[in-house]
Amino acid sequence: MPVVAITPDYKFPARDRVENYDGNQLVYVGWDHHLMFCAAFTYLIAPTATFAELRDGMLPKGFSLHPEYSKINWDSATWLLDGEPFTPQLDKSLQEQGIGHKSLLRFQTPELKGYQNAGV
């Protein structure tokens, strides 16, 4: 349903379009059932970066504060990309595997239940 506006043609380019990020894009990454971190994180990353560069190069800074981070077994972790099951390929670029601008990646570590097994 369109906005009701006094201006006849109320139309503007999206404020967060990918062109505004100087060759990079935004990717959101969240760790399900680990609410020590109140929300998913926002990363500025080149679409040509590999999944390994994101996972092993960028995620540790924020996520490693969690006492369970060092226990993550990436082989058994599962992923969702924009809500759909997803199997990342470490050596392929983000854009090659459909991780686009403002995509949301979520990972699950079923054997880790969070601090006090409380999803924290």
Place this chain on the structure above:
Amino acid sequence: MAAKKLNLKDKYRLLTRDLDWDYDYADRKKAFPYEDFEGIKITDWSKWEDPFRLTMDSYWKYQAEKEKKLYAIFDAFAQNNGHLNVTDARYVNALKIFLTGVSPLEYQAYQGYAHVGRQFSGAGARIACQLQSIDELRHVQTQIHAMSHYNKFFDGLQDWTHMHDRVWYLSVTKSFFDDARSAGPFEFLIAISFSFEYVLTNLLFVPFMSGAAHNGDMATCTFGFSAQSDEARHMTLGLEIIKFLLEQHEDNVPIVQKWIDKWFWRGTRLLSIVAMMMDYMLPNKVMSWKEAWEVYFEDAGGALFKDLARYGIRMPKFVETTAKEKEHISHQTWWIFYNYGHAAAFHTWIPSEEELDWLSEKYPDTFDKYYRPRWELAREMEERGERFYTQELPQLCTTCQIPMAFTEMDDPTMISYRASDYEGEKYHFCSDGCKHIFDQEPEKFSQSWLPVNQIYQGNCGGPGVEDVLRDYYKINLGHDNMDFNGSPDEQRWNAWKGTEKDAKNKDAKDKDKDVA
């Protein structure tokens, strides 16, 4: 023969009816260009009745009396170092949020009512909006004066207008009003006069003012009393407006309902900051957020919507979600600020043992299960000397602009993720309510100025987060931000009250002489 003296009723009639005139030199539609485009149909403006029938002379006289009393108390408060009588220095952080987040909204309300007060072709509505506009200006001024005393003694109050325009969490309150003011005049009235002033204001105003009263803050409390009669008038006006619109034409009903749905949800998101204030920031608690929601929305609002049912108005959409959210929202919001305490211009802290028990008692179904563990983790880390601050910027909701921290209400360890695609772009939301609002007006909300995304676009200075905080937000790092524990605010407070071992701290001495 002397002219007959007019009584108030006659004066009001002359002001709001006879002062209006028809234009023989211009098209009336061109004189009031904003009146039609929203689709609202007004058949007879003369049916508008302001229940207070205020005229200018009575208004000035009445307000001047209140000002005199108010400023006498401010003076006494300042001369007697009234800030030393608050329960604890932690309390002042609630004032920091109020001054940076809420007072600028009073100013926005002043601007908003001045604008719509020009745009209605009915003189009665124009006068009512004009008076409310002046009220709102008075409120922002008296709030500044009430809190200026605290600015001499506490950090974080010095640059509130600048911060309101820029700081990430203040974009939540700013964008709320920007949204209302950039809408048409009738939507503005439903948004602010009805949904906000009438339905939800008791959940903003009453908690802050009774919080002040319970915590020894005479200045803020007195401001509250002084504004109370204005607020009562605004609430009555909010009700008058909605009844007027609904009675004017049946075609107005679905439009008004759509606005109620939107602004009720926007309002509940805005109030999450009040929820955390009540449950976490007041050293002496008034009542829990859950209790406040039950009394002021579920009971009072329930009766209101029953009354409006005869016009064909139903309860706002997603009201059933709020019945579940009242158990969670304050805990999840304070956790956001605890996570990002290094990036806020006020202090955060872990609740004391006593406070944790109070929360368990007030939230028997949720606190111990979902939220106490968060605080136990935080405390464990703090005791190791590792008070944690989240290192990456959060994902934000496109509509309310709050970090995406709210959970599924039926699965409170799972973040509630919602998304929409619009013209090839992805947009993310914290709730069905925020997604619904976006989907109704994607052209508008695809313009959201999301602080995190703006930082990454390079529009907020940088390159580092610390540069943004210091140079773009003007947060005085090491003073305004970080944990209350160990803050200059805490050290000064202890020095003044002679309560703590490190009362002789050097930092505390700086401002010490100001109060001696």
